Amino acid sequence: DGTRQRFEELGAKGFAEWMRAEERVLVTDTTMRDAHQSLIATRMRTRDIVAVADAYAKGLPQLLSLECWGGATFDVSMRFLSEDPWERLALVRERAPNLLTQMLLRGANGVGYTNYPDNVVKYFVRRAAQGIDLFRIFDCLNWVENMRVSIDAVVETGKLAEGAICYTGDILDPDRAKYSLNYYVGVAKDLEKAGCHILAIKDMAGLLQPAGARILVKALREEVGLPLHLHTHDTSGLSAATVLAAVDAGIDAVDAAIDSMSGMTSQPCLGSIVSALRHSPRDTGLDPEIIRQLSFYWEAVRLQYAAFESDLKAGTSEVYLHEMPGGQFTNLREQARGLGLETRWHEVAKAYRAANDLFGDIVKVTPSSKVVGDMALMMVSQNLTPQDVLDPERDIAFPTSVVDMLAGDLGQPPGGWPPALQAKALKGEKPIEGRPGALLPPTDLGAARIEAEKHCGRHLSDDDLASYLMYPKVFTEFSATVRRFGPVSTLPTPVFFYGMQPGDEIAIEIEPGKTLVLLLVTIGEVDEEGHKKVFFELNGQQRIVRVKDRLAAVT
Ligand code: PYR
Incomplete structure (x- = not known):
């Protein structure tokens, strides 16, 4: 027996009520998604994930869920691993039939970096629901309006809709009053009203500290009737303390990564959290010995991905300055290196914060985090101060991503975009103020299929079409690679990467x-x-x- 049977018996609403009433702390294992996204550039291959799925099913049936899909894994698997993300999902589902599968959905951005027409988001969710039980849905500006289409689509499938509040700033800091306790409670209530079954605190950069966690969790649990699920990153080195504080304050579920895939920009250490809660009223019920065995497996697997490890050696309190998401940190460092800014990393970190402030202090998570990163790299490589950027006399060639975001293409932050910067970047163009998805004409799915089949030279399944709708070019190239080289996903990992x-x-x-x-x-x-x-x-x-x-x- 596992959590999935319980979900099937109780349905989404009943399952959420059970979560809230359960005394045990429920645990999600993120190793198959966020841990490798945040540690080794999302490169974990399907064979290494699937090989251990049945060990999870047998050994840890008490887990709330396996986060195993979505986020950046979708495009990276096609782009860099020549693997079909749908095949991965089907195999995990097959090998771990008793566990809830969980994915990260970027709301109106699907699993991409831009808003899609509503009917594309709905189509994608319906396909994903064939294999996913729990959808964590967020919006990169915490704009609930922009999450409704995906929340409704998930609710319609009967699966679990977990609406995420992205956490930024510091609720205890009076200088960051924009992101106050009241603000988060307001977003949470909107997500509850929008029909979510579960509420997530998505602390993508690992900024939530123990004292803040206590206050936030207690308030959200009192003000909202949904079970509460905490996601954080260990970039600061402090995340386990935050998790334990949240447990004391009544959190229902927490995310963690298996020991050998935890820490730093990844999630806190699963085995240690389980151990810290043992023999307490909130014991997770997970078996420490099984966790150790799984950790040994991932430890050996991780060695094969050494080429993708970052050079981060220790936790860093600098995260409280820049507020970069764990999944972006190593990527941006790589991008900085590519521009010859390797030795100026701490300037990039400072510029990242300056860019955030220029944008009016926004939530930074895919894709808004990418835009802030692009702006920071531009500022450092061209030695621009925030005053230079705003100077009306000075012509600035803004990155396209910045212009698009200020034009409203990713949606609206609370309070809107700073008018002076917006006017300068848009050079007289009018921004949109409504929901981008409402302005995009629906995609003709029949025509898209014909076009995709023509590009790929073969019949496409519904899942293939969903991939094409998200990433037309990446999917077409992936199809051509597979046609040319065959199923390279069957190659052992060292052979695939290093020959x-x-x-x-x-x-x-x-x-x-x-x-x-x-x-x-x-x-x-x-x-x-x-x-x-x-x-x-x-x-x-x-x-x-x-x-x-x-x-x-x-x-
Ligand atoms: C993603 O969207 O991929 C994150 O991990 C936030």
């Missing part, structure tokens, strides 16, 4: 019951045309292929 060395032998199950054994014998010298001969054995048969040398090709 084989002479003497290496691997067995690949390309389809059930059909295994290829590949021995790489030797690789010849590069010839005059930039090719090499590769000598190998395939199921014992000697073969040679002539391939273009990648290094020769780039030089």
